[in-house]
Amino acid sequence: MKEYSRRMIQKGYRAFVIDLADCELMDSTFMGTMAGIALRLRELGSGGLTVLHANPRNRSLLENLGLDHLFASELAEGMRMAPRQVAKETLPPATSDTTTQQATILSAHEALVEADPENEERFKDVLELLKQESPSDAGES
Numbered sequence: 143m144k145e146y147s148r149r150m151i152q153k154g155y156r157a158f159v160i161d162l163a164d165c166e167l168m169d170s171t172f173m174g175t176m177a178g179i180a181l182r183l184r185e186l187g188s189g190g191l192t193v194l195h196a197n198p199r200n201r202s203l204l205e206n207l208g209l210d211h212l213f214a215s216e217l218a219e220g221m222r223m224a225p226r227q228v229a230k231e232t233l234p235p236a237t238s239d240t241t242t243q244q245a246t247i248l249s250a251h252e253a254l255v256e257a258d259p260e261n262e263e264r265f266k267d268v269l270e271l272l273k274q275e276s277p278s279d280a281g282e283s
Contacts, residue, residue, distance in 0.1 A: 156189025163195035174250025208258030
């Protein structure tokens with residue numbers, strides 16, 4: 143999802159919709175990736191990320207991490223999109239090496255902290271561990 147959104151932003155797309163209808167539970171990396179996309183769009187000064195069909199548990203997770211202010215939601219905006227307005231793509235499963243996965247997890251958690259500084263305390267151990275395992279540090283040990 144991170145790589146896909148990066149490519150689409152480079153092509154000029156600025157509005158993204160993530161449909162959570164089939165998502166029972168999100169982990170911090172997924173939420174951090176969404177936060178990173180929303181923060182990048184804010185940095186560019188246009189567009190945004192809309193979250194659709196979040197179940198109560200996922201909505202609560204977003205609120206608890208202070209991310210709900212980053213995303214438009216169908217309830218907050220009263221949004222109803224006509225099918226012709228949205229190009230729907232189901233992304234294939236990620237196939238990346240361990241180094242890429244670690245970098246993605248690290249950047250996702252850094253985005254969580256950027257989105258809400260209170261998340262620094264929540265994820266400081268994860269961030270510390272990921273930074274220690276960073277490939278760029280491997281030669282320094």
